[in-house]
Structure formats: C-alpha cells, structure tokens
Amino acid sequence: MSDLPLAAPGKSRRKRIVVAITGASGAPYAVRLLQALRSSEDVEVHLTLSQSGVAVIGQELGLKLDVRRPNLDALLTCVAPWSTEKPYRLDSPLGYSGDDRFFFHQFDDYMTPIASGSFMTDAMVICPCSGSTLSGVSRASASNLIERAAEVHLKEHRKLVLVPRETPMSVLQIENMHRLASAGAVLLPAMPGWYHNVTRLEDLVDFVVARILDQIGVENRMIQRWKDDPSDSETNP
Template identity: 65%
Template sequence: MNDTKLPIVVAITGASGAIYAVRLIQMLCLNDQTIHLAISPSGATVIQQELGLTLDLRNLDLESLVGYVAPWTTSDDIRENAASAAAKAAELVHFHRHDDYMTPIASGSFRTSAMVICPCSGTTLSGIAHASAANLIQRAAEVHLKEHRKLVLVPRETPISVLQIENMHRIAKAGAVVLPAMPGWYQGVETIDDLVDFVVARILDQLDVENGLMRRWGE
C-alpha cells in the first residue's frame, strides 16, 4: 500500500444506481486507496432494493458490500476483482455513520484528496448547493468545497427539474464536478457491466486513479 495517498471520501445516497458505488469502491480498493465511506439511510434502502443487500448501518458488513457481484455478471475478472477488493476492505475502508459529526471527514483539518457522492440524490444536491448540511455527507461535501478539494457528484435522476438544474449550476460554480450517470455506447458495449464500468471509469478519471475499465475513444 502507498502510504502517501491521501484518503478519498465516498458517500452513497438515496438515488438509483447503487451498483456504480459498489464498483467504484471495489476499484479504489484494488488500487490500495484508503476510503472514508458514509451511507445515508435512503442510500441503504436503495442498496437493498437494487442489489438485495440489507445493510445494518450501525454495524456495517463491509465484506458483503465490497464483495458484491451483480447477478447479471458473467465476467470472471469482475468476480475475482470483487473478491480481492473485499479481502482488502477491512484495512482500507473506514465507515462513518451519516449522523456522526465527530468523524474526521466533518472537518477541513482532516486531509483528503477528493470526495465522490455516488449516486447523489436530489435532496443531497440541494443541501450542498445551499450550504445547509443536514447530515455528515452534506457536511463533508461542504468541507471539500471550502477547502477547494475535488468534489464529484453523480446524479442519476431523469428528467431534471429547473430547480435541480439550478442546484447543479450553483455547485459547479462553487468548484464541484457534476458527473451524471450517463453511460456512453461507443466503447463496444456487450453487457450491463460495460455500461456500469463506463460511468465508474469517468469517476476514476476525475480522481486521477488509473484504470482500464473501458475502451477509450480512438483506441
């Protein structure tokens, strides 16, 4: 593990697209990246609905979450990656309850390299845009904005209301990256995993984390 890497904060909120978050965490673990993870109750509900995983946010089973493999997956590489990431999770992933403001990520004095909210709900988007944090996730996002660190928000909802567009505009003006979960189709899509990996690859690019999850334009 490279001890010079600063931690990355990953937050999961109550929007559809939980599989993106799981795959992102897996890839970060495979890159020996320290992660500070927070999951909102709504995020846990979506994970249960979409992935069939019931999470106890008071005693999170990191191995089950990080080792998750979607039922549609046919790739042995993805299964092996998930297993390897799960084996590293206990060392690399630090979980924080969404209502615990006493955790390191609530303060700008705790150094991080970036934060990703994936997926990002409209409520979370609004709380950050108006600097009215109602939980640790929104507070940590405000910290990244005020400290001028990379903040990546991954909304997925569609269509988008004028108010949501205005919130995205406010956040982008404040320095965040708004990265909607919009998979491309030019990279030779054959499976659902190809679409998932496209979005995750674009997130990893924003974090300057090397990956080979997708065939890039012109390659």
C-alpha cells in the same frame, strides 16, 4: 476521533478518497467504484452511507445492510443480480476488518475526521447523489455527515464529484447543479456512453466509474479509450 495511520518517514501518504452513497438509483455504480478504489494500493477510502442509500442497495442489489453496522465485506464483494461477473474477491484474507485502507463513518457522526477541513483528503465522490443531497450541499445546509463532508471539500477547494441519476430533471435540480458547478464541484451524471464496444450491462457501469476515477486522479483501464495515435491500425471506438 478515530486514530488513523500516518505515512512512514520519507513516504507520502496514500491518496484519500471520501465516498458517499445516497438514496438515488445507481447502487451498482457505487459498489463498482468501491471495488475499483480498493484494488488500488495507494488509495485510502473513507465510506459513509445514508439511510436511503442503504435502502436502495437492498432494492437494486438484494443486499440488506444495517446502516449502523453494515457488513462491508458483503458490500465490497456483491454483484448485481443481472451481472455475469464472478463475485469480487477481497485482496486481504481478513477482509474489511483487516484492511488499513478502508474506513467507515456513520452518516450522523459529526466528530469523525471527514467532517473537518483539517483532515487532509484528495477528493470526495457522492455516488449516486440524490436530489435531496444535491439540494442540501448546494445551499450549505448540511443535515448529515455526507452533506457536511461535501461542504468541507468545497470550502477547502478540493475535488468534489457528484453523480446524480434522475430523469427528467426539474428546473430546481438544474439550478442546484449550476450552483454547485459554479462553486467548483464536478457534476457527473450517470449517463453511460455506447461507443466503447458495449457487450454487457457491466460495460455501461464501468464507463461511468471510469469517468469518476479519471476526475479524482485514479489510474484505471476500465474502458476502451480513444487511441492517441490516429495511425493506429485499430479503429477508434
């Protein structure tokens, strides 16, 4: 089992967020989420990738990864081919290898900390969440670490956010979502809104990621929000 840093005496530990990327369309959401989490100094990320998730990253972002030894620096800094954004810069000069806030776990390693309820985490996000992952988690029939970690979050009553991206939905998929919602999971389909002054595709990605961050309690300013004061001179989006 991996040795992980403990909080210094008198200090609370960082917020631990598990992020899983599976084989549904929507890799840009996943990468943007990782970048947003990494930019928060009080967040510790535990990442795991499925084989299908790696395949989708290659197809949608043009980034070829080895599922066993992925180049995480490349993953954290990549941008979509259609993006107008500048490449994301790592805040650590050593990149991922010098970061004590970012951990990678292989999808079939059940001896890793996130497979156990005794390892304290604050939330888990599966983004994007494939239909097969949705099914496996809803039936507590884990076939990999991702589904096992999700089951752990459900049984420990911790926040679990699932981001499916498929349309149309079959009755079986809807039933799986209902089962998970009934068990306490948050179903957050990748359905971006258009009311926040959208001018770029990146704005639609940020909308979904901002909603994910809101659900797991990570402060962000990724989108224009409704004004609290109705007398504000600016018009609400």
